[in-house]
Amino acid sequence: MELTDTQHEFLTDHHAAAMITIAPDGMPKAVRVGVALVDGRLWSSGTADRVRTGRLRRDPRCTLFVFDKAYAYLTIESTVTILDGPDAPRQNLELFRVMQNRPSGPLAWYGEDLDDEAFLARMSAEKRLVYEFAPQKAYGLG
Template identity: 80%
Template sequence: MELTDRHRTYLQDHHAAAMITIARDGMPKAVRVGVALVGDRLWSSGTADRVRTKRLRRDPRCTLFVFDQAYSFLTIEARVTILDGPDAPQQNLALFRVMQGRPTGPLNWYGDELDDEAFLARMTAEQRVIYEFAPTHAYGPA
């Protein structure tokens, strides 16, 4: 399914989300993440060794609950592709530029201001991956 213009507008303004994955025993597991539209793709970031990454490799279904500080929300059911190739550091750079609203210049990373080279090196060292969401259903008053 394609996200509607209304969904896209909401996602441009809201980056806080809960990502719900499915444990081996079928129990849903939630974690807070950041999400953003990078071009026409909905992305989040993680690391190769995170539990949610392992869950998504086993079962790529997840639900995103994107929210604001009041009561509006957007729920997106999706299938996830993990982008972990040699482009992953550059893809993380693009994602965090959108999430931080900084199209150029240094990015903040755990309190440090990093230029592109240092940021890419950090993404490589942390084995950062991109979660790419292919929405199958979306709902909410967003």
């Protein structure tokens, strides 16, 4: 499904979210994440060894609960594709440029400012990947 212009605008302005995946026993599991639209695609970052990555490899269904600092929210029921190929470090660079609102220059990473080369090296070392969400249903807002 296509997100509406209003939903796109909300996602452009808000990057805080809860990501809900499904455990093997069927119990929903929530974790706080950052999300952003990158060239119209909804992405979040993770690592190969995260529990949620394993859950998504088993069952790609996921719900995102994107929120503001008050009471507005957007819930997105989706399926997830894990982008973990050789482009994953560069895709993380694109994602964090959007989330940090830094189209150029160094990016902040755990208290350090890293140039592109150092950031890409860190993404590779951490085995960072990107979760790409394909919305199936969206509802909410303020």
